[in-house]
Amino acid sequence: MEKFILCFDDFKKKKTLEVKNEVFNLDLDSSILKKSDLKVSFKAVKYSDIINIVGTVSGVETFECSRCLVVFDKNTKVDFEFSFAKEDGEFNLFDEIKQTIILDIPMQPLCCAGCKGICQVCGCNKNQKDCSCKEQLNSEFIFEKWSKIIKLNKK
Ligand SMILES: [Zn+2]
Numbered sequence: 325m326e327k328f329i330l331c332f333d334d335f336k337k338k339k340t341l342e343v344k345n346e347v348f349n350l351d352l353d354s355s356i357l358k359k360s361d362l363k364v365s366f367k368a369v370k371y372s373d374i375i376n377i378v379g380t381v382s383g384v385e386t387f388e389c390s391r392c393l394v395v396f397d398k399n400t401k402v403d404f405e406f407s408f409a410k411e412d413g414e415f416n417l418f419d420e421i422k423q424t425i426i427l428d429i430p431m432q433p434l435c436c437a438g439c440k441g442i443c444q445v446c447g448c449n450k451n452q453k454d455c456s457c458k459e460q461l462n463s464e465f466i467f468e469k470w471s472k473i474i475k476l477n478k479k
């Protein structure tokens with residue numbers, strides 16, 4: 325990952341360094357993020373004793389839905405901005421971008437906002453098939469809850 329290691333010597337000739345659509349191999353051992361196909365673009369500018377890096381990482385990430393377990397692709401775009409000073413020596417932009425991506429990974433990814441998940445009773449994907457199991461469970465649960473409340477009121 326040489327090209328993501330920046331140091332002040334890189335800016336001796338030119339004050340600006342621009343990178344466009346560089347492949348970002350996010351080698352992540354994650355059960356949530358299954359796969360990623362990301363690219364990074366950034367512009368690093370030297371201002372006397374500081375280097376400012378502004379950029380974007382974007383592409384496709386593959387997740388497993390936390391409710392229905394379906395594997396789905398999601399377009400991602402994350403902006404970042406870093407700066408480092410001369411005394412810091414080398415700056416590992418790869419690690420910093422990696423952290424930014426990790427922070428952006430949802431804890432409980434969802435294939436869609438209203439994902440109905442998997443039926444706890446028959447195991448079917450409720451987005452694809454409508455079973456009546458959950459309804460029964462719900463009404464039983466509500467009945468139990470109300471009967472407790474009614475009992476409490478009677479006392
Ligand atoms: Zn889902």
Ligand SMILES: [Zn+2]
Pocket residue numbers: 443444445446447448455456457458
């Ligand atoms: Zn069911």
